[in-house]
Amino acid sequence: MRQEHKAEMKARKRNVRLLVAYDGTNYHGFQYQNPPVIAVQNVLEEVLEKIFGDKIEMAASGRTDAGVHALGQVVNFFTDGTIPLERVPMAANSLLPSDITILEAQEADRDFSARHSAQSKSYIYKILNAPRPDPFLRNSAWHIKKELDIASMEKCLKMLEGKHDFSAFRATGGPDVSPVRNIFSAKLKISDREKLPYENGYWNNTDNGKIIEMRFFADGFLYHQVRNMVGTLANVGMGRTSAEKFKEIFEGLDRTKAGATAPAQGLYLEKVNY
Amino acid sequence: MRQEHKAEMKARKRNVRLLVAYDGTNYHGFQYQNPPVIAVQNVLEEVLEKIFGDKIEMAASGRTDAGVHALGQVVNFFTDGTIPLERVPMAANSLLPSDITILEAQEADRDFSARHSAQSKSYIYKILNAPRPDPFLRNSAWHIKKELDIASMEKCLKMLEGKHDFSAFRATGGPDVSPVRNIFSAKLKISDREKLPYENGYWNNTDNGKIIEMRFFADGFLYHQVRNMVGTLANVGMGRTSAEKFKEIFEGLDRTKAGATAPAQGLYLEKVNY
Secondary structure, three states, X not given: OOOOOHHHHHOOOEXXXXXXXXXXXXXXXXXXXXXXXXOHHHHHHHHHHHHHOOOOOOEEOOOOOOOOEEEEEEEEEXXXXXXXXXXXXXXXXXXXXXXXXXXXXXXXXXXXXXXXXXOEEEEEEEEEEOOOOOHHHOOOOEEEOOOOOHHHHHHHHHXXXXXXXXXXXXXXXXXXXXXXXXXXXXXXXEEEOOOOOOOOOOOOOOOOOEEEEEEEEEOOOOXXXXXXXXXXXXXXXXXXXXHHHHHHHHHHOOXXXXXXXXXXXXXXXXXXXX | OOOOOHHHHHOOOEEEEEEEEEOHHHOOOOOOOOOOOOOHHHHHHHHHHHHHOOOOOOEEOOOOOOOOEEEEEEEEEXXXXXXXXXXXXXXXXXXXXXXXXXXXXXXXXXXXXXXXXXXXXXXXXXXXXXXXXXXXXXXXXXXXXXXXXXXXXXHHHHHHOEEEEOHHXXXXXXXXXXOEEEEEEEEEEEEEOOOOOOOOOOOXXXXXXXXXXXXXXXXXXXXXXXXXXXXXXXXXHOOOOOHHHHHHHHHHOOHHHOOOOOOHHHEEEEEEEO
């Protein structure tokens, strides 16, 4: 099923590009898996085949791991299907499960490839920094109880910006590609949480905490790079690792010295730029 | 198991009051159900029995239906368990599934009853008003595609405030209690959604829509009252029912004339006041 020839696919009339959002909680990542394992791609292709009437094999800007989310994953595929593309989001969303949504569909140039044409990408990582867990964020943020030292984390985020060898944050056993990437920006944003249901304060010691969002914008990322950087940044925030030690780890290029990989549920592929 | 004598329970040393938040998606409502059906209360009692070391039978401020959430449900129970109450949230949360969280535990007066001592309550109902569904809100808001007429909805919310007979919005077949309730406030709040992943706007026609939150604060609510009011208010927002017609429906006291019950996933028990 996966072995159909790429040339045969590319001979089709239209190159269709989709913008897709998904909650990755219930999927074994984005990339197609052999059933009974289900990935986001399995579900998307099955629904799009119904709508376009031919076999769909899509390419995505990149994989996302199990439990990782996407606000703006981009995919493309070739088809002879004739449905007007403005109708695709509504038609597909009515068939898709509610944790996968097609936001937009457009016709792309024949040489557009969601994977190979990508110029840069951004990821967001969300931390719930609060004494209590939040049932509504259990699949969408990493809960850290201890109040994080934001100033130290921002100092380390600053170090990550620019063109560097990111070997210290590279997954062991990943593909053998250059460890050099250019991070255009690595920023942190804090949002206070709404004081619900505490507006009249009858429980005095309830602290709702805050949401910390880190956004990484780069020409590309190594496998697990964002989660490995966040794991080490969180150690800095919790006071387990100093900013000086962070610099040493980063410059030491040794993955075994860095922190654990941050959990998948806090990570969002935000946007892919072409 | 449910038949233990109330008097025996009340003879115990402490009356413990908890503030609890839960995502109701995976539960058959709050109130205890016979297994294999699982309600929030089943899970809470099982965990609290481990922590307090005796049989727990709790009372809640009220039931919530299957799929309905709570930001601040209040429960109480009597126990001989001696664990310091400030340790209860952390101890219980480490055993509870991540969709149920104990926010606070306090000792209450012996005559405090989460159910009978409640003086007033507030509920929030969330609508995602956007052309596309949002995978991250699928279990936490009602998705309405058509842009809602907010001014007309606010006009109708205003009509609901005050002491009225709410028979028009009362579930058929509910308990035989007075249909008169006093709504202290019925307000609507609009939040724009973050323009993610669209900050540089490469997909021109993507409209992220908005979140509409309605908050109802009253001395009490009839069964399904909030969801029935919201269903009818949504009809007004969508232009299916005029504000004048809404008034007629409300004053007509006939449930069969009002709109359908709004879906459970948008409803949150916000706060109970004692």
